[in-house]
Amino acid sequence: MAYLALYRMFRPSTLNDVVRQEHIVTVLKNQIDTDRIGHAYLFCGPRGTGKTSIAKILAAAINCESPVDGSPCGKCATCKALKDPSNLDITEIDAASNNGVDEMRDLREKVQYPPVAGRYKVYIIDEAHMLSPGAFNALLKTLEEPPAHAVFVLATTESQKIPATILSRCMRFDFKLIPQADLENRLRFVFDQIGKKYDDEAIAAIARAGAGSVRDMLSIADTCASYTSGKLTYADVNTVLGNADFAEVAKLCHAVLTSDAGAAFEKAETFLSAGKSVGMLLKDVMNFLNACAVAKTCRDGQTILAFPDEMYKMVAGVAKATDGHRLLRVTEIFANVEADLKYSASPRILFETAVMKASMPQADYDIESLIARISELEKRLENGVVVANAGGMYESNATANATPTLETPIKQAVKQPVKAQPIAKVEEPVYEDEVPPALDAPPDESETGGNVYFDTGFASKEEPKIEPTPHVQSTNEKPVPRVIKPAARGDAKATFGAFLRSIRKIARSGVLLTLCMDLDSEYEGETFVLYTTSDTIYRSLNKEDHAALIKQAFEGMGIEVGGYDIRIRGKQADVFNKQLNEIKETFGGIKVDVK
Secondary structure: OOOOOHHHHOOOOOHHHOOOOHHHHHHHHHHHHHOOOOOEEEEEOOOOOOHHHHHHHHHHHOOOOOOEOOEOOOOOHHHHHHOOOOOOOEEEEEOOOOOOHHHHHHHHHHOOOOOOOOOOEEEEEEOHHHOOHHHHHHHHHHHHOOOOOEEEEEEEOOHHHOOHHHHOOOEEEEOOOOOHHHHHHHHHHHHHHHOOOEOHHHHHHHHHHHOOOHHHHHHHHHHHHHHOOOOEOHHHHHHHHOOOOHHHHHHHHHHHHOOOHHHHHHHHHHHHHOOOOHHHHHHHHHHHHHHHHHHHHOOOHHHHHOOOHHHHHHHHHHHHOOOHHHHHHHHHHHHHHHHHHHHOOOHHHHHHHHHHHHHOHHHOOOHHHHHHHHHHHHHHHHOOOOOOOOOOHHHOOOHHHHOOOOOOOOOOOOOOOOOOOOOOOOOOOOOOOOOOOOOOOOOOHHHHOOOOEEOOEEOOOOOOOOOOOOOOOOOOOOOOOOOOOOOOOOOHHHHHHHHHHHHHHHOOOHHHHHHHHOOEEEEEOOEEEEEEOOHHHHHHHOOHHHHHHHHHHHHHOOOOOOOEEEEEOOHHHHHHHHHHHHHHHHOOOOOOOOO
16 A cells, blocks of 8 residues: 555544544534534634544534444444545535636536435535635525535635635634644654654654644654654754754854844854755744743743753853843844845845844844843943943943853853953043043043043053042032033034033933933024934933933033923924914914014
8 A cells, every 4th residue: 555644644533533623623513413514614724723634524424324422433334435435425626726617517516416325415625715706606606505415614724715705604613723732742642653763852843843733743744754764853853844053043143132243144154155045044043032032031931942951051041141122123123034035136135134233233223222222231330341332332342251152052051141340449530621521522632631532541652640639528518510621602513522421420320321322413593402303212311310410411511401402303393383373373364474
């Protein structure tokens, strides 16, 4: 006898053998037991969930002379007659290839003839959504009022394509995807029946690849069973599925999540240069990121993922080394690439661009990315780490010790970040304006004595000798406000630089400084105006604590309240136009000139 595929060999023959779908099985059992058989059924749901199998069981059960628990007995004369391929009482029609009007007219004529062996003639129309509109119209009247001996079972994976006139004439059943635990149990049963040895991790990997479909799972299992004559292992399953090496994917995702753009891009190039499919690599990356999300949010993550211990340690290590907002944003970036790949002529460039975007959060202005950057900045400042560049904080020298590294994943778990030691307090250098220059504002030579100041020191051949401040402030004495050297009126760039230096000196954390660095500035008459295009940043700057610090910074520069303003770009014009329209409506008979 020719070899049968596993999904055909182990197709259920009774309703009790069906994997899950209890809500459907219970209804059909009760109808068969009470002899309340409907004339038309519609089975909807994903592929491989049992629609055609249950349709065949139902067709045999309603014709069986003595059904057992709603299923055909298989022993009576009718059951034996129905097993004969020449019997026409049960007819299966593939609507994908028989979707014309002529086929449905032929069916309408044949349905009038009574059954030969059983009580009912059953027509199983698979992929019913493929029928043409004309075919549906030809079937409509027969489906509404069929002969007493006729039963129709329509099976489809796309119920939204079935006309409403057909839906209203059928008894609808919606099939659901099979949970992974049930898929694993079914696969163990199949392997035990055929005598195939296996590891539990291999069973879990095949069931996960089945994605809720029993048929898909058994098709993969058929290939895996033929791959090796010995015990089936997790590595064997990965090889059959064509997945990339798990440890290397872990290194790629670790580099992306820790903002190591160079290592991430190099690892992506290594995969693609070796001939790895972009689609498969993207799938592997998204599966790993999903595993990180499970490990980070679920207490029993290892049970849910069913990974081997070494693999789960890698996933847990990478998940622990990143922030939840960061993980969410990176997953969104790669998810968008999956949709764009269908229409891209250069999938490799598209994937590599996503890797660079995901590993460079300082260049990403999405709200989730900004929140992650602010959270990371606050964490570093709390630990006493000097941040050399708040706007591009991942490029600072301090991150060399704070960024975790992923070493040989199979032999050693992911190394956790080394917690930076608090920096010892030292005497601050004294400048003419008492404050070092801002990060992105060019220093004035008059302020530094001709030396260019960076966060790491003075970039000059001879470092100036810095004396400590002679004044020692007592604990009961109020702090003396430091006055920043005021910039020339009308010079917005110089005023903004002085403002950033003042904010950097008085702010309690780097959050306010980070928000202010992206602002635009200009003078409107005597008023110095800060602009932003983000409602979120505007609301944050106007919070009570931030507004107080901004006021203090401007007072230190000699600019009092009323001499500065914070606005959303474009909003003032809207307000002006609104007020102008109100004036025109109020004074309709008077000409209003705008100058």
